[in-house]
Amino acid sequence: MFFHTSFSSFLIVLNKAIIFARFKNRFMKNLLASITLILLSVNFLLAQHDFRFKIDGLNDSIVYLANYYGDKMYYNDTAVVQNGGKVVFQGDEEKHGGVYAIIMEDKKSYFELVVNEKEIVMETNVEDLTGNMKVIKSEENKAFYEYIAFASDMGKIAQELSVKIEASSGDQKAKFQAEMDDLNRNGEQYKREYMEKYGNLFAAKMLEASREPAVPEFKDENGKMDDDRRFRYFKQHYFDYIDLSDDRFLYTPVLDKKLTYYIEKLTAQIPDSICQTSLYLTDQTADTSLIYKYIVQKITNTYEESQIMGMDAVFVCMAENYYTQDKAWWLDTAKLDNILDLYEVRQNLIIGEVAENIVLMDPDSNWKSLYDIDAPYTVVVFWSPDCGHCKKELPVLLKSYHESKETLGFEVFAVGTEFKNNNWKKFISENELEWINVSDNPEINQNAMKYIVEGKTTLNSLNFRDFWDIYSTPQVYVLDDRKKIIAKKLAAEQIADFISRYDEKKNL
Missing domain, CATH: 4.10.280 (MYOD Basic-Helix-Loop-Helix Domain, subunit B)
Structure with missing residues (x-):
């Protein structure tokens, strides 16, 4: 406001001077030239970024300004190429410091630049955008x-x-x-x-x-290279040369590569270790920083969607340490509630947790309880007779059940997921599924309160689809004799082999 007021006052005074005073032509010309210069300067003074480029050989085209964010590059702005290959990106918003790119219309040719200054002026040509670069104004880009x-x-x-x-x-x-x-x-x-x-x-x-730590040649008592100590040193000093509190690194290709390598290569791929790594990394940043947000999102999203058995425990850890602690400041209420709802379900389904009991009716309307099964191992499978994949998997599981039930000592507790279960009963009969089969049905759900009060079943049993996160079928869980979850997401052909190896390891 000060600038605009002062400038307006100047114009008023100037107008009065022109009206009431007589000046020589030469003075008038100089004065008008000064005004023109001031007017041309206004845009620059108000602009928070002023990036100008001259690209010889580029005409009648559009170019794009893009910026790195994590492991990807995003379009940031667009400019039309002016006469003589001139390109201008100018605006009143401040650009995040980091590495940007000027991308040609073919979206293949580009050159990079460092954005950390208000004004940047560079020249090159289409023959070799990077090799022929001349930096006119920008200390960052000269370096x-x-x-x-x-x-x-x-x-x-x-x-x-x-x-x-x-x-x-x-x-x-x-x-x-x-x-x-x-x-x-x-x-x-x-x-x-x-x-x-x-x-x-x-x-x-x-x-x-981008530097990696130089590792001393640690040797053990026998004079041999101590690889374990060398690894620990490398991991401990891996982030020595990057300031994780500097959000500008998020807008470069450097940060995500280092984070990914540290998480995937220097961290044991077990949930507890990955959880500790997340805490270590976020401790290096401020809770309000963009890098903090990126680390939390990166680890959460990676392991929420992981198809590797047991890695959903990482999501549970992230939810417990960040989302339930009101530390995910970037989420609106609806998105946070979705994550918390998912956490409420998945915290009960991770490997190592005791499975919730399921009490439902078998095809003859007899109540069957998961906890009543007396076997070293129990395979819980959620399935639908209308599911194409289930029709392939259940016969494979049945064959394994017949071959290995006695030797491995496992029972199958198969839960049908359809409300109307005529097809369920038909499939069981036609395929001679001789294990324990249960399901709910319209009659049970209509009289749910009565059966719960009578102790016939439980609320979580009737809500098993939500409680067990049954978003697709088949879903498989393997439980030990205490009904603790020891495996999940196995294919039918993998179950017997897993139980055999688990049993051997347990008895060592």
């Missing part, structure tokens, strides 16, 4: 493209030496290998000098963030 040029030259030399090393032998091979070693040392020296020169710039911080 960025200096390193790109160095890395490109080093890469070409390294590739040539690699070919020579592969094709040679003896002294000649050793000579080329020595040259490669020298090249690597020169590269490391350049990086050190680069950091000393540009260390305060974000472009240099990105280069530094």
Whole structure:
């Protein structure tokens, strides 16, 4: 407001001066030129970003401004190419610091730039967008493209030496290998000098963030390399060169690669370890930061949808530590409620939890209880007679049941999921499903309160579809003798083999 008021006052005074004073033509020309300059400057003064590019050889086209976010790139803005290949992206919103790209209309050709300044001016041509780049104004991109040029030259030399090393032998091979070693040392020296020169710039911080820790040659008491200690050191120092409290890294290709590698390669792929990793990573950030949000979302989404048995426990852990603690500040009430509802279901279904009892009627209207089964192992299968996959899986399970029931000691508790169960009874009879078959039916549901009060069944038994998260069929759970869940999501042909291996391991 101050700028606009002052500028308006200036124009009023100027108008009065023009009316009541007589000036020489030369002075008037200079004054008008000054006004024009001021007017042209207004847009820049108000703009929070002013990115200008000249791309020789590019005409009558559209280009896109895109930005990294995590492991993907998203379109951010669009500009029409002006005469002479001029491209302007200007606006009053501030752009997040990070790595952006100018993408040509073919959506294949592009060049990258570092955004961490209000004004950026760069020139290149369509023949080689990156190789012919000239940075006119932007200290960040001068440093960025200096390193790109160095890395490109080093890469070409390294590739040539690699070919020579592969094709040679003896002294000649050793000579080329020595040259490669020298090249690597020169590269490391350049990086050190680069950091000393540009260390305060974000472009240099990105280069530094890509570094991996140099691991000491730890040896055990016998003088052999101690690989376990080396691994622990590498993991402990993996994030030494990146500031996880700096949200600009989220808008680069660096952060997600490091997070993914740490989670998938440096963390044991068991739920407890992954859960501890999430807590460790978020402890490095502020609860209100975008990187914090990204870490929580990345781990939650990855393991909520995981098809690997048991990994839904990671989702439960994330819900307990973040979503139920009112730490997911980016979610609206509806989305948070959806996650909490899913958590309420899945917390009871993870491996290691004791399964909820199911009490339903068999085809002869007799009440059957899951907890009444006296067997070392129980296979609970939810299925529908109208499900094509169930029609393939149940005969396979039946064959395994006949072959392994006595040797492995497992019983099957099969729950039909259809309300109207005439087809259910027909399928059981035609396929001679000799295990325990149960289902609800319209009569049970119409008299639900009566049966619950009489102790015939339970509310969770009648609501088994929701309680057991039956969104598709078949669904399989394997329980031990205490009815603890020890496996889930197995194919019928895998069940007997799993029980056999589990039993052997348990008896070791």
